[in-house]
Amino acid sequence: MAACTAPLGAASIRFLFKDHYLWKTKLLTIPYNLKWVKRGFAANVLSQSVEDQVSTSYGGPIEHYTRLVEEGTLNSDPHQKAVVEKLDKLQQTLRGYSNQPTSFFSKMFSKPKAPKGYYIYGDVGTGKTMVMDMFYSHVETNKKKRVHFHGFMLDVHQRIHRLKQSMPKRKAGRMAKSYDPIAPVAEEISEEASLLCFDEFQVTDIADAMILKQLFENLFKKGVVVVATSNRQPDDLYKNGLQRVNFVPFIAVLKEYCQTLQLDSGIDYRRRNRPGAGKLFFLASDPDVHATLDRMFDEMAFKQNDITRQRTLNVRNRKLILSKACGTILDCTFDELCDRPLGASDYLMISNIFDTVFIRNVPLLTLSKKTQARRLITLIDALYDHKVRVVILADAPLDDLFVQDAHHDDHAHELLDELGIKQDAGSSLAIFSGEEEMFAFQRTVSRLTEMQTEEYWVEGDRSTT
Secondary structure (H helix, E strand, C coil): CCCCCCCCCCCCCHHHCHHHHHHHHHHHCCCCCCCCECCCCCCCHHHCCCCECCCCCCCCHHHHHHHHHHHCCCCCCHHHHHHHHHHHHHHHHCCCCCCCCCCHHHHHHCCCCCCCEEEEECCCCCCHHHHHHHHHHHCCCCCEEEEEHHHHHHHHHHHHHHHHHHCCCCCCCCCCCCCCCHHHHHHHHHHHCCEEEEECCCCCCHHHHCCHHHHHHHHHHCCCEEEEEECCCHHHCCCCCCCHHHCHHHHHHHHHHEEEEECCCCCCHHHCCCCECCCCEEECCCCCHHHHHHHHHHHHHCCCCCCCEEEEEEECCEEEEEEEEECCEEEEEHHHHHCCCCCHHHHHHHHHHCCEEEEEEECCECHHHHHHHHHHHHHHHHHHHCCCEEEEEECCCHHHCECCCCHHHHHHHHHHHHHCCCHHHHCCCHHHHCHHHHHHHHHHHHHHHHCCEHHHHHHCCHHHC
């Protein structure tokens, strides 16, 4: 196909000259990054095993961590080391572990005794994902899965829908008991994985909140071991959520089967000074900013074996239309990505297809745009997890994007009146306070900061793989 038309002038940012910076790749590749763990999501998240590339020169997580510190790749952090030591012991315990019975008699008369997992929580950027991935890469069992929690729950709901669709419809007038698909779904998952590692364990959706206790109780009873990372301690999960009283029993189940570890060194390593990849975050007030982004897109598109055109993606039997793309480069507005009814499945599809995404015209994210802010948080999580590179044009600096607005209070009061909820009781609910979004947006700011570094940009170049 014809190559995308583009001006032949000098590139506006230095990272476009890939050949000039190719020599830096080895220096910038840190052993604890995504080169260890291939994070991929299919339509069925657990249908594919995560591939490991583990160096046999390390005996386990703690030896690996210690070596990286000695080499100067990592800074010594006693908080990280304490967590890695715990995970190292679990890695040894799990050597050869399987939650499936080895014979007919063991299936009938004994259940596998599973070790307790870990729930690791702490502030953003403290290395929770890094230590979990380090642990995961050394666990010696074929039946292990490492997934983003949002993607996992999306997969669970798809399985529930599939099982419900497969059941014969009940005849009118019959009082037959309704079919409960959660236990069979847990059975399916337990057959696919004896170890589940979840990144970013968070609960914001009431549909997720209402099924977690039953789902995980069944998984744990089937011998599945869980290791998870989160920014919230267990007691704060789904904080101020709707019908939280029905969610709280899940916390007790989680604590029964997972030990809680806090990783809180007080340092956001993503925000430490590291070489930038050029200017990737632009303000609407910058002079000729749209022309600048147009040139950046054209210069990247010039290297693609494609033409600039509209793209249509098929996502779960739906058509997702994207107005401007060229090869693996996508150019979108905030409204196109976050002001439409899109969700995790759409963003995961985008992350699998494109390696660079332009997001233009990001507005101030007031509480009146809380739904759009949630979508942006989900989008950035998906892009970050797949090492997709981003260029952003926003109305405000990154740290000032999410703000509270006075006008939202009037709308909230009207909705509370319609729902028959008293003002005092309703004011603490997360859907009205925006507390959950503001909390999650701290992670988004941290991740977007790292996504502007030269190291991240080089690692996200899929043309070299």
